[in-house]
Amino acid sequence: MAIEHVLAVVPVSDLERADAWYEALFGRPADNRPMPSLVEWQVTGGGWVQVTVDTDRAGSGLLNFAVDDLAATRDELATRGVGTGEIQPVTKGVELSATTDPDGNTITLIGNFRVKY
DSSP states (O other), rough: OOOOEEEEEEEEEHHHHHHHHHHHHTTSSSSSSETTTTTEEEOOOSSSEEEEEEEEETOEEEEEESSSOOHHHHHHHHTOOOOOOOOOOOOOTTTTEEEEOTTOOOOEEESSOOOOO
């Protein structure tokens, strides 16, 4: 098996509201709208975030994004109206800051991420 893409699926209750919020998060409109209940952003070469209507699961999603500069990312998001929590040091120099979308799905930004610790 050769996996070429990873697609993280975020369940929401209102696609129009979520589309606007994720557009602010990513700083650009969705890359694709393959069906009326789904929008998606390509966030890395083979990594996609799909936002889809699933009212039963809305608010239960968890996304983690490793960013190159956590403080700068928080500042940039603030200019787009996306608030994030204070930076929390965790372990081995890693730092976290979280936000939630309108349904309560949690998006955690990770600073100082490494593949091996």
